[in-house]
Amino acid sequence: MQISRLPRFIRYASALALAVLALFAAMRPAAAAPAHKTEGELSYSSHSGLTNSADGSTGTASTGFQVLLPDGTTRDVNTFGEAIAIAGEHRGSTITLFEPVTLSYTVTVPDGTTINLNSQGGVTYAAISGSSEPPLRVESGSTVAIVNTGATQVARVQNPNGVFAIENKGTLLLGSFVQVLVASGGTAVYGNAPQPAPGAFIVDAPGSSRVSAVQVVQPENQxxxxxxxxxxxxxxxxxxxxxxxxxxxxxxxxxxxxxxxxxxxxxxxxxxxxxxxxxxxxxxxxxxxxxxxxxxxxxxxxxxxxxxxxxxxxxxxxxxxMPQTVDELRETYRQKLAHALAAYAEADYLADDWANIEAAYQQAFDAINAATEETAMQEAVAGFQTAANLVPTAAERLAAEQQRLLAELDQAYAAYDKADYTAEGWAEITAAYEQGRQGIASATSIADAQAAQQAAVSAMAAVAQKPADPGTKPDTIPATGDPAAIAALMGLGGSAMLAVGVVARKRG
Missing domain, CATH: 2.60.40 (Immunoglobulin-like)
Known part of the structure; x- marks a missing residue:
């Protein structure tokens, strides 16, 4: 379809839409060009074991900077400024220098940062130096550590132009083999005095322009x-x-x-x-x-x-x-035996059981007095403890007796048949049974538990069975122990004997 054949209002609307799209296209900014760093990243063949090749190790790089992040990962960068920026984003980072750096401006070290100068070689090196201003600053409230772990020579932070090397408004920790130095006419650290890092303390002689951290070597064995x-x-x-x-x-x-x-x-x-x-x-x-x-x-x-x-x-x-005489050893182990006996309390045991513990103690005491070797004395004390541990406490005795009595009561209750009793009678048996279980469980002595069981057994036995139906002739001999059934049996037996006697007389 040709546009000229469309209705006039549709042609006007289409033209208007095209004009609006063109306007938006003209207003939208051009796509931003890809950002380029002014200094390219160093290329490392391996990020593991990145060390200074000048110290004889097998590292893969001898220049650059590495940032160890708190999570254990590392970032390898080209400039000290980049390393400082990363440390500012990740509190608790450690910056390792693999080459000296000279700064023409003052770098504020982020709070919680550690600067590791370990890969700086000889004493002639200034690991960090400034050209006209203090190279490093520690802000108020910040804590910064400068360390040189594992090195055998001092690595320096210095300013050769006589201006102080570090402006310290916070807490500056210096570790072993770190020296802060100015050439002349200045102060090594301006502001707060530096503090010792673990394993080091500070040496700052009066009138000296340098501050050194000195290692404290602990003994191998203490x-x-x-x-x-x-x-x-x-x-x-x-x-x-x-x-x-x-x-x-x-x-x-x-x-x-x-x-x-x-x-x-x-x-x-x-x-x-x-x-x-x-x-x-x-x-x-x-x-x-x-x-x-x-x-x-x-x-x-x-x-x-x-x-x-x-x-x-x-x-x-x-x-x-110190060596002890036999008498001294015996006294030592008699005291140990007494200490072992003190671990047991007479109130926790029944009289017979406590007597067994005392007998074991006396046996061990006699064995110590008769021993001439320390080993035998040790065995005597250990033997008493073993024997005493086997004696049950009164609480353990009661618990065992309660379990036995409850099992017997359960067995007695199970011997009753609900069908042999009226509803009221069965309720009495069940109540006596439940009361007996509660009495046994809550008893504080074996005698009380036994009394509660006997009372329950007697109460259940005292409940009479329901009378038999007069029109029904029993098919079986009633259970032994049923009073009514026993009386009936006796009545039946007497009638039978009387009948036999009458027949005999008639025959005679």
């Missing part, structure tokens, strides 16, 4: 065991603690700007002194006191030119065992 001899004193124990025989590696408190290659054994370590803190049970003892069995607590007091270092102490616990 417990030891010592077998003493008769007559030894705490002095002998101190001599043992000071030797390698105790198995304690003396911790090193490193007060150094440049740790040695092996940070656990630096030269010039401060002197350390073990000081007895408490004796067995926390008691105060002196060096001259004789040793007794128990735990002795010592604290390490690191000494140096400036005295005790920042209150850091290490605790060592030494468990001392």
């Amino acid at each position: 417990t030891a065991a010592y077998s003493g001899s008769e007559g030894e004193t705490v002095v002998d124990l101190l001599a043992y603690v000071a030797t390698a025989d105790s198995g304690v590696t003396v911790p090193v408190f490193q007060l150094r700007d440049k740790p040695a290659e092996d940070p656990t054994t630096p030269s010039g370590a401060p002197d350390n002194e073990w000081v007895l803190a408490t004796g067995p049970g926390g008691a105060t003892v002196s060096d001259a006191d004789e040793l007794v069995t128990g735990d002795y607590t010592f604290t390490l007091r690191p000494q140096g030119a400036t005295g005790d270092y920042y209150g850091y102490t290490v605790t060592l616990t030494v468990s001392v065992t």
Whole structure:
């Protein structure tokens, strides 16, 4: 159909619609061009094990930055600014630097962020530095940590132009082997003083332009065991603690700007002194006191030119065992036996059962007095506990008797036939049965439970059966125990005997 043949109003409407569509098309903005980052992402052949290849490990990248997110996933980026932006979106992230970065502006580190300088190599490197402004800022209310875990040399945050390196308005935690440095004429950290991260403390000498975190190396073992001899004193124990025989590696408190290659054994370590803190049970003892069995607590007091270092102490616990004579061993195990008996209360048992427990106790007591070896004494105490545990309590005795009595009552009730009784009579039997069960269940003694059962049995037996129909001749012998049935049987028997006697007389 040609448009010219359409009605005039339809042609006008079509033209108007085309005009409106053209207007909307002209007003709609052009499609946005794809966004392009000004700096491309680095390409890593593997995101696992991303480490600095300069340290001899098998990492796949030696440049760039990695962000470890709180969920355990990682993001590899090209610039420090990108890493900071990601950390700002994910509180609790850790940024690892695989190359030094120089900033011409101040970067505000997001709250909860950890900056890991572990992959920065020698002391000549400044991991983060600024060209004219402080490179890093910690805002008020924020907590930021800068760490260098596993490194053997200091990694620095510095500003070579003399301006302070970090502006700290919040909480700045410095970890081991981190140094904040300005070249001259400035302060390393401006604002709040830095705080030690776990395993480190802060060294900031008066007038110095740098702040270093110093590692505290804990001993490999903080417990030891010592077998003493008769007559030894705490002095002998101190001599043992000071030797390698105790198995304690003396911790090193490193007060150094440049740790040695092996940070656990630096030269010039401060002197350390073990000081007895408490004796067995926390008691105060002196060096001259004789040793007794128990735990002795010592604290390490690191000494140096400036005295005790920042209150850091290490605790060592030494468990001392002293040999006992046979009499001392017997007394020890008699006390253990008494303690074992105290776990049982006479009020919880029947008289005969408690007598059995006392007999087991006396048997164990005699065995301890006769023993000469500690093993036999241990067996005596254990034997008493086994025997006592087998003796039932009064509550257990009652529960067992209640179960037996209830079973017997159920059996007695089941022997009755409802058809043998009137409705009223059967109701009496059932009520006596139910009352008996309740009495047994609520009894607080075996005697009460037995009395409740006997009362129920007697009450059920006292209910008479309904009389037999006079016009009906019983087909079977009535059940034994039915009074009416027994009387009937006796009557029948007497009549029969009388009839036999009459016949005999007639025959005679």
